[in-house]
Amino acid sequence: MTRSGGDLGGASGRRYAPDSGAQPYYARAADDLAQRYESLTFEAVHEEILHLLPDVPVRAVDIGAGTGRDAAALAALGHEVIAVEPVRQLRLVAQRLHADANVVWLEDSLPGLEGLDGEFGLILLSAVWMHLDEQERAAAMDRLVELLTPGGLLVISLRHGPPPADRRMFDVPADESAALARECGLSVLRVGGGQDQLGRNEIHWSELALRKGHA
DSSP states (O other): OEEOOSOOOOOOOSOOOTTOOSHHHHHHTHHHHHHHHTTSOHHHHTGGGGGGSOSSOOEEEEETOTTSHHHHHHHHTTOEEEEEOSOHHHHHHHHHHTTTSOEEEEOOOTTTOTTOOSOEEEEEESSOGGGSOHHHHHHHHHHHHHHEEEEEEEEEEEEESOOOTTSOOOOOOHHHHHHHHHHTTEEEEEEEEEEETTOOTTOEEEEEEEEESOO
16 A cells, blocks of 8 residues: 655655754645645545544544644544644644634644643544654653543554655654553554555655554
8 A cells, every 4th residue: 555644755865953853844834735635535544544443433633633634534534633733834724724624723742742631532643753752752652641541542653764854753663663552551453554655765654553451
């Protein structure tokens, strides 16, 4: 299969500038990203885990929601959705493109997610995890487990390939993320992946489906 969780990186063997972060890039590229992200459907990007999604409405959160494609799709399935996006420009695009979606848009970010409370039956991180360093990933996983309901589903997609030079990014192995999830008490339901749907040969993706409690 092919996929793209959303990242728009090009081929580059260079390391990012340590102080460049990721948010300035996404702010500058918001309109261009919208065209690319919205050209792909939620079902195409996440086809390998669709059968694992809750079959009854749950409280759901899309973390790093970008232009809102996935959040709107989850809302259309009947879930009560919060879309977390730290970049104002992306939130504005998302709210414009998906004005009719029953979604609450929230400014917040990993690893702390201080603006979220309560528990969620579904947490989605599409093309977000690779922006966190090792220490941040450990803190974020603890926080995500805290936010999941017992039996709740956590889905994480990972970009693999040369990190772009214009933003902070790490090529995080899927097995490393699966091991971290297990250490935090999650069951690994599936580790899948495939090629990039935007046709970038140097990039491929992994997608992890994780459950709080026994699989």
